[in-house]
Amino acid sequence: MELRILHTTTYRYQGSVDMAQHMVHLSPLDTATQTVRAHMLTVTPEPASRSQTTDAFGNLRTFFSLQSPHETLTVTADSTVVTQAPAPLPDHPAWQAQTWESVRDLFHYRARAPYDPASEFLFASPHVPRDDAFATFARPDFLSGRSALAAVRSLMVHIHTGLTYESASTEVNTPALVAMAQRKGVCQDFAHIMIGCLRSLGLPARYVSGYLLTRPPPGQPRLIGADASHAWVSVYLPLPPDCGAQSGDSPASGVWLDFDPTNNRCGWGSPGEDYVTLAIGRDFADVSPMRGVIQGGARHTLEVAVTVAPPDEIQTLPSPAEGR
Numbered sequence: 001m002e003l004r005i006l007h008t009t010t011y012r013y014q015g016s017v018d019m020a021q022h023m024v025h026l027s028p029l030d031t032a033t034q035t036v037r038a039h040m041l042t043v044t045p046e047p048a049s050r051s052q053t054t055d056a057f058g059n060l061r062t063f064f065s066l067q068s069p070h071e072t073l074t075v076t077a078d079s080t081v082v083t084q085a086p087a088p089l090p091d092h093p094a095w096q097a098q099t100w101e102s103v104r105d106l107f108h109y110r111a112r113a114p115y116d117p118a119s120e121f122l123f124a125s126p127h128v129p130r131d132d133a134f135a136t137f138a139r140p141d142f143l144s145g146r147s148a149l150a151a152v153r154s155l156m157v158h159i160h161t162g163l164t165y166e167s168a169s170t171e172v173n174t175p176a177l178v179a180m181a182q183r184k185g186v187c188q189d190f191a192h193i194m195i196g197c198l199r200s201l202g203l204p205a206r207y208v209s210g211y212l213l214t215r216p217p218p219g220q221p222r223l224i225g226a227d228a229s230h231a232w233v234s235v236y237l238p239l240p241p242d243c244g245a246q247s248g249d250s251p252a253s254g255v256w257l258d259f260d261p262t263n264n265r266c267g268w269g270s271p272g273e274d275y276v277t278l279a280i281g282r283d284f285a286d287v288s289p290m291r292g293v294i295q296g297g298a299r300h301t302l303e304v305a306v307t308v309a310p311p312d313e314i315q316t317l318p319s320p321a322e323g324r
Contacts, residue, residue, distance in 0.1 A: 001082070001083045001084070001213075001273050001274065001310075002037070002080065002081070002082050002310060002311060003080070003081055003082075003083060003211075003213060003274075003276060003308055003309065003310060003311075004078070004079070004080050004307075004308075004309060004310070004311040004314055005028070005077070005078075005079045005080075005081070005211055005276060005306070005307070005308050006076065006077075006078055006305070006306065006307040006314065007026055007076070007077040007079075007211075007229070007289070007304075007305075007306050008074065008075070008076045008077075008303075008304070008305045008306075009074070009075045009076075009289065009290050009302070009303070009304050010072065010073070010074045010075075010302070010303045010304075010305075011072065011073040011074075011300050011301070011302055012071070012072050012300060012301045012303075013070075013071050013072070013073075013294075013296075013297040013298070013299075013300045014297070014298045014299045014300065015071070015296060015297055015298045016069040016070065016071055016296055016297070017066070017069065017070055017071070017073075017294045017295065017296045017297035018069055018295045018296040019065070019066065019067055019294070019295045019296075020065065020066040020070075020073070020292060020293065020294040020295070021063070021064075021065045021066075021292050021293055022063070022064055022065075022066075022073075022075075022290060022291065022292030023061055023062070023063050023290070023291055023292060024041070024061065024062050024064075024075060024077075024289060024290045025055075025059055025060075025061050025209070025278065025279040025287045025288065025289055025290075026041060026062070026075070026077035026079075026278070026289055026290070027039050027041070027052075027059075027060040027061075027062065027077070027079070027278075028079050028081050028210075028276055028277065028278050029058070029059065029060070029277050029278065029279065029280070031269065031270070031277050032269045033083060033084050033085075033086050033269035033270045033273075033277075034081050034082065034083045034084070034270070034276060034277060035081065035082045036079065036080075036081050037080040037081060037082055038078075038079065038080040039077070039078070039079045039080075040077075040078045040079075041062055041075070041076070041077050041078075042074075042075070042076045042078070043064055043073075043074070043075050044072075044073070044074045044075075045066060045068070045070050045073070047064035047065055047066055048065050048066060048067040048068070049064065049065050050062065050063070050064040050065075051063050051064075055286075057206075057279070057280050057281050057286060057287075058280070059278075059279040059280060059281070059287065061279075069296075075290060079276075080311060081276055083270070083273050083274070083275070083276065084273060085267075085272070085273040086258070086267030086268050086269035086270045086271070086272065086273070087267065087268040087269060088267060088268065089149060089153070089257060089266055089267065089268060090149065090255075090268070092240070094240035095147065095149050095237075095240055096147045096149070096150070097147070097240070098147060098148050098149070098237070098238070098240050099145055099146060099147060099148060100142050100146060100147070100148040100151045100152075100201070100203065101144070101145070102148075103148045103202075103203055103237060103238060104201060104202035104203060105202075106238055107119055107122055107202055107203075107204065108202075116254065118204040118236040118254055118256075119204065120204075120282075121199070121204040121205055121206045121236065121282060122199055122202065122203075122204050123199070123282075124199070125282035125283045125285065125286075126282075126283060126285040127175075127176060127192050127283035127284050127285055128176055128192050128195050128196045128199065128282070128283045129175075129176075129177070129196070130196075130199060130200055131177060131196065131200065132200070133177055133180065133181075134176075134177075134180070134193070134196040134197045134199075134200035135197070135200040135201055137158075137180060137193075137197055138155050138158070138197035138198070138200070138201060140158070141154035141155040141158050142155070142201055148203070148237055149237065149257075152198070152203070152235050152237075152257075152259060153259070153266060155194060155197055155198070155261075156194065156233075156259045156260070156261045156264060156266060157264060159190055159193060159194055159197075159261035160190075160261050160262070160263070160264040161264075162183065163179075163180075163183050163184060163185065163189075163190060163193070163261075164183060164184040165184070165185070165186065165187075165190070165262060166184045166185070166186070167186060169182070169184045169185055169186065170184075170185045170186060170188075170189050172188070172284070174189065176189060176192035176193050176195075176196050177196075179192070179193060180193045180196075186262075187230050187231045187232070187260075187262040188231045188284055190231075190261040190262045191207055191208075191231040191232055191233050191261065191262075192207070192283060192284070193261075194233045194259065194261050195207060195233055195283065198233075198235060203235060203236070204235070204236040205233055205234065205235050205236070206233070206234045206236075206256075206280055206281065206282060207231060207233065207234075207280070207281050207282060207283045207284060207286070207287065208231065208232050208233065208234050208258065208277060208278075208279075208280050209229060209230075209231050209277075209278045209279050209280075209281075209284070209287045209289070210229070210230055210231070210232075210275060210276045210277045210278040210279075211227070211229060211230055211275070211276040211278065211306065211308045212227075212230040212263070212274060212275055212276075212308065213274035213275075213276075213308050213309070214227055214308065227306040227307055227308050228304075228306050229278075229289060229304075229306060230260075230262070230275070231262075231284070232258060232259060232260035232261070232262070232271055232275075233258070233259045233260070233261065234256045234257065234258050234259075234280065235256065235257050235258075235259060236254050236255070236256050236257075237254060237255055237257060238253060238254045239253045239254055239255055255268065258270050258271045258275075259271065260275075276308065
């Protein structure tokens with residue numbers, strides 16, 4: 001599936017901003033289930049300096065600085081990616097024999113134990129603390145002796161059915177524990193809650209930011225800018241003997257499986273062909289689409305417009321530049 005993603009962020013300041021520095025995570029990743037065909041990042045006004053680097057989690061990020069007064073800042077990421085359907089979750093009997101307790105025990109500290117990069121996703125992070133409330137919420141899904149795969153999938157369903165998706169019910173900095181207590185939130189909250197539950201039980205989990213193709217109502221045109229960013233969860237499970245790994249899996253004989261508690265979908269490599277992976281981190285703080293510091297400006301308004309669609313449905317807008 002070929003998809004074009006337009007992600008425009010506009011800041012309008014009350015008063016002039018004299019200087020600013022910003023970091024953005026808006027460049028999609030090449031993964032086992034998607035290939036980036038084109039990507040262009042446009043910043044207005046033109047930055048005084050700009051550079052692209054790879055962060056500690058393998059994400060592409062762009063830094064830019066503005067050193068002249070401005071009252072408006074617009075950043076547009078225009079990307080084209082080709083996705084493919086992920087493999088379904090493993091169904092080999094060896095996976096059913098791998099209990100969640102055995103996975104947890106593999107990550108218990110042992111002297112001279114081999115290093116597994118997935119262990120970095122066991123600890124508390126800025127938006128996901130370690131708290132017994134998460135374990136209590138997840139306990140009905142993680143019964144003694146249950147397979148890790150079945151338990152994680154059950155937790156996804158538990159969050160999907162037990163919490164209500166409600167726009168504007170939380171803000172970007174609402175603690176995951178608050179969202180869980182009020183039993184409602186948005187995709188960021190659902191992902192943070194699921195990560196908190198998994199880590200509280202000793203299972204490595206990471207936050208995935210990206211996009212999801214949405215369909216307009218029958219007979220209605222697609223509205224440019226009416227979509228939104230999305231977030232889901234990637235869970236690490238050790239590879240049982242005699243079970244093959246996919247390209248992109250950990251070299252330490254483990255696999256990352258994707259679960260979307262907002263939409264109750266899952267897969268090996270992504271939750272579906274209609275998903276686009278943007279960045280991966282411990283939680284939202286690692287992969288915020290745009291953050292920075294400014295001098296001046298006082299108050300501001302923020303507008304974000306996202307469109308995810310097949311390229312031929314966005315013909316009225318310019319095509320992204322070829323290459324990356």
